[in-house]
Amino acid sequence: MNDRAHRIGDVILAVDRVSLAFGGVKALSDVSFDVREHEVRAIIGPNGAGKSSMLNVINGVYHPQQGTIRYLGREYHDMDPHEVAESGIARTFQSLALFKGMSVLDNIMSGRNLKMRSNILLQALRIGPALREEIEHREVVERIIDFLEIQAYRKTPVGRLPYGLQKRVDLARALAMEPRVLLLDEPMSGMNMEEKQDMCRFILDVNDQFGTTVVLIEHDMSVVMDISDRVVVLDYGKKIGDGSPDEVRANQAVVDAYLGVSH
């Protein structure tokens, strides 16, 4: 980890004065922050702080009323989720969003979707390129399975797996997209200590081995502080802190938000 600091590159993703409201309820107001390439960037905050909304905005699920997102130098306001996915941003979900009718393998394979090229006719006949493609991508997926240590479950329907493993499959599916930026929505929620440690290790390994930029939401502050390079703190839809873990820890507003003093 010693050489991590100098691996971190330029700003890859910038959120600029984004506001989002549902009906009359403001979920985000005027939030700005940036993410540098190869870093682990955490967004923390108490429940209802707007963390998930923030990810949903980045990822095109919600369209903000105001503000823009700049990604790889391109500015966008309204992008559909699949366009975001095509541009190399993947994510996992807080509440499980796996395809529960499919096996672990198929779930992860579906993450390779964007890279699959053969047309429907070739697939129907399963000849030549279509078959080769299936096999090539299977190999990639197997490496991810190996990486996340879920070999024993590859043919199991995801619904039958315990929660912690399902979270791992969710991560695997996102990794299968070979993203440049990986958004993780509370990857450690509902896990026991051991599972959390495993997940931390996987996240760091991903960041380290593939150079993937990680944006991570977490409710539990202590876990995040160990693994992130920089932290954004949200509270009631507003940004109240931004900086290195140590800076954030020392920030009075953050402390108050977590202790509930100011409310």
Next chain:
Amino acid sequence: MMKNVIKKNGPVLTLGVVLLAGLVAPFADRSTTAGFYVEVLLGGLMAGVLYSLVALGFALIFKASGVFNFAQGAMVLFAALAVARLAEQMPLWAAIPLAMVIMVALAWLIERLVLRPLVNQEAVALLMATLGVSYFLDGFGQTVWGSDIYSIELGIPKEPVMILESLFQGGILVNKEDFVAAIVAAALMVALALFFQKTVTGRALRAVADDHQAAQSIGIPLNRIWVIVWSVAGFVALVAGVIWGSKLGVQFSISQVALKALPVVILGGFTSVTGAIVGGLIIGVGEKMAEVFLGPVLVKAFDLAGGGIENWFAYMLALLFLLVRPEGLFGEKHIDRV
């Protein structure tokens, strides 16, 4: 400001313009007299009232339990059959309450045997379950009550009367029975509205409709509410069945005609009682208008073997509406949270 209003309600305004155009268009043809036009309009409204009735049953159930009740038509048929066959054995005033008892029993059974085991299932699974219920009721009704065509005699004269002769040239031909039916239906709706607004049960029903979990947490028993809702839906079906049955005769096709309620609720918005009523009227009128005024034009233009466009008109209308405003006229917009 004005611009904003137009932008926001654009789809609704557009539809309004289209409907208005539809209503006015017939006058382009010189041969249409005002009297005939009003006659068609009234005819459409009458049919619309019946659609509204069935749609009301639909909307009630959907609002309270999230079930898209495909069996509403079968319930109408079942109720009509029950009344018709019971009336052969006893006077009508006894047959109708007895049929009502049967409908409540049916509602209870459906809740018990179908809905409760399927609670928390996806909406589509529930829809298919009601399809099953619909099939079962069709078969069961005809097994129990017989499958011939029966009549319900309400004692209202069926012959048409001429009204408003002074206002329109040639007067307007109105079916007395339709007239009574419309009044009954309207009365029923008022009664239901009062039931929902004024009674404790009604309020509980609305609470359940707004939020299942919240309702449950303040101690409203969901299962009992559902039985009540299905009973009310059974009651509405009974009224619709009796009116319809007396008009067309009680036969299998009633259950199919009731499929018209679907476009009605789409148009009105699934969760809205008002929507069911307004939607029913719009569909009723639109359909009649289209059949009478648009039909011949189509027949001529495309060399058709007869018009019959009312079979699909309502659906196409609903479909177009869906594309423009999926939540319907009075429905609530739905946001997916992730």
Next chain:
Amino acid sequence: MAENLSGLDTCDTFPKLLLHHARVRPEHPAIREKDLGIWQTWSWHRFADEVRSLACGLAAQDFKRGDHLAIVGDNRPRIYAAMCAAQCLGGIPVPLYQDAVAAEMAFPIQNAAITHAVAEDQEQVDKLLEILPQCPSLKRIYYDEPRGLRHYAQPQLMSCDELLEIGRESYRRDPAFLETEIAKGAGADTAAMFFTSGTTGVAKGVVLTHLSLIDRARAAAEMEGLNDADVVLAYLPPAWIGQNIFSYAQPFVTGYCICCPESPETVMSDMREIGPTYYFAPPRVLEALLTQVSIRMEDASALKRSLYRHFMEIARRVGGAILDGKSVGTADRLLYRLGDALVYGPLRNVLGMSRVRVAYTAGEAIGPDLFRFYRSIGINLKQLYGSTETCVFVCVQPNGQVKADTVGPAVKGVELSFTPERELLIRSPGLFKEYYKNPQATAESKDAQGWFHTGDAGYFDADGHLKIIDRVKDVGKLADGSLFAPKYLENKLKFFPYIKEAVAFGHGRDRVCAFINMDMEAVGNWAEKRSLPYAGYVDLASRDEVYDLVRDCIERVNADLAAEPEIAGSQIHRFLILHKELDADDGELTRTRKVRRLHVGEKYAELVAALYEGRPVVHVEAQVRYEDGRTGSISADLKIRDAKTFPPAAARKAA
């Protein structure tokens, strides 16, 4: 096969055997590994290439004739390739247990002054790096799996891929080098060194020559008719001589294929897929399998359970005899056939043993019922006797002459004899050369006439089959002078699914008492079935219901013992259920999971005393190590119960 073997006679070292197979059956699978979801296959040709590159790489890294190469990792093709690569250069591979803690690795490395090591992954590398300060000889560590090692800056580290690249390069420059090196090797050279786990104290490096390993591997292969169509699943530690014989020496002799499972969790399903034809399992594994069978059958429907019971009864009656080719009545034969279709066949299938032709068990004595179970369902399970010092194969039960309580006659080439104390002596071409740098120990166990003193007590039965009772030093006498063989008792107890481990005491005392370790899985399942609430291991172990359950098992053993006059005196009078599982990490078991009875007896001396003092309860406070490495202490009151004993059968007869 005969033809293939005949070509082999000139091959007196493993590298020569490898080249032979690469020549004779280049495309035949040598080793498979389940990796990335499928069985990746290495033909003999490809395997030989890998070995060649590794060897050249090692040579380029200054690994020389006579050097030792530590190898630590799970069963992986590269682990085995590395062994052979070292041998190609005249070096000596020293496989180490992959689950050993770092401190345990230090001794072998210091002892053999190991210079090079091949480690499987980050976990093993970490351990080696931890002991690096104590092991200055260690200059180079090669790792197979680079994951997590990117940022390790230690100069000793190098990936196997890099090593292979160096090797390929140097092979291209000088292709003749390796040929010469291999040719220099001779059968009398040291082939490998295995550190014995040390039931009896400090580990010793057992030095084995090519000749001895190859001789024993071949003798057994010929006896069983093994050939290159056989398949073996390599799932036990490669550092254990048994696994090494089956997954290295014997495939090199016969050319058969070994298969490495994907991960320790998938062994069962991998075994089902592969369906080995030649199988080895220590009694402990067989027992665990049977426990699983029993538990899963308990969950089955009543119909299936009664079907299972019915046909298992038939199997118990005639299954063994049918397997031995003895004459059995037609009716029974038909019933067995039916049972085979309904129960035994499917059972073998789910156990992954449908294709097993020869299965061995060894390492410790096996409970006779356990042994008969496998044979009765048609698995040709046989006992063998041997040790690291003898290259495993000393005695093997020949087909058709299998008895539950003997280990069979001597394998071809082995001479057996006994000391007056009934200690078994062995002379065989497979005997080890010496204990590494330990002439004293070598002299103690190998006498001038070349006899190896096994430390095991036993005798020949009427058919000339060897019967092992126990370790010489463990065979004791009760106060009245009658025979006390604790292991024999313990094995009988362990056959019950609820009992995981037992430790019997009685030497020099008037009667026998025992510690019981319950099987958490089986007893937990049993408790759940009876909706018996419990808070955890300690709580469950102290339940009266569980004590009753265990007492029942003990009393059945006592009834059995009563029927055998020689040991009827060993019936268990009192017992207690231990508050924790015996654990290798606490020194209570060996790494091969044998009970270290003496150590346990000393560690829990107070409990033993309580057993004999007749106290109904004893307080215990103990340090325990949890799975995550933390330690904590347990304080509990252990109950002690009496068990019913039976008058000896002989006495009864007399009366």
Next chain:
Amino acid sequence: MFYRENGQFKSNYASDQQMLPILQDRAFMLGLLTFAFAVVPFVVSDYVFLSLLIPFLILTLAAIGLNLLVGYCGQISIGHAAFMAVGAYSAYNLVLRIPQLNFLVVLVLAGLIAAAVGMLFGIPSLRIKGLYLAVATLAAQFFMDWLFARVKWFTNYAHSGSVQTAPIDLFGWIVDTPVEKYLFLLGLLIVFTLIAKNLVRSHIGREWMAMRDMDVAAEVIGIRPVYAKLTAFAVSSFYCGVAGALWGFVHLGAWEPLAFGLTVSLNLLFMIIIGGMGSLLGSYFGAAFIVVLPILLNQVPGLLGVPISTAMASHLEFMIFGALIVFFLIVEPHGLARLWAIGKEKLRLWPFPH
């Protein structure tokens, strides 16, 4: 119980991903196919061909089509008979107007036309889901019913609106005896089943299932809803179009307006619910069930000595279907196919329960 899987290991992905990875299953399938092709034609009466096997084969094809849409892609349709109608009338008109076309080409073209219409009616699925979509498909049903009943061109100005088909000519092979029809349909069905299987285990199939299971997540991993849903509608309608053409040409020979009415749509839906949503095998089971049940209801009471009227049989049929739908939705939402799969799993694990 019959499974002996030891030694059946896969050393490459192609064999790991094959359709029937277990040897015993392959042997069973081979036996079944041999039976269907080489034994059935010789032992089965014309009555069984005409009233059981031929409708079964065609309905299976249609059910597979509907299953691809509903079971795999999760888009409900209550109006799929409309696409059968499109297929049937397209084929009728193609044969009528371009007589030299080979029937296989006609089938494909009819399927393609149905696919185009299906995509058209699938467009609402991009904006609306579930219940709402059911209405859109009903619109298709009623509109198509009307179109083919009223627009005379489609029926070639036939007086009663009913149409009569020409004999089927396949490269000179006139498919007209029941056995020939059976063999022809069986061959077609196998080909179409293989194609469907290939689709559902390729990435297009995973896209469909992803849309079905969790549409937001599907979009987030880059699946385009437009593409996934419209291809499902297209392929599904293609299958139903072909099935419709076969139903008209091979089974009915002549048909009247409303031969592809709402009842047919609902029957298709029942087939996949009872048979198993999201399972090709389920389509077979469902179709077999729907074909066999009415016949059983007509025959069994008579055999038991309590004859019932045809009307009663039909009412009973309605009740049984209705009750079964509810039963399956409650007890086994994945239908007969799941029961089959469970049974198979039990046999694989025998004698263990799990």
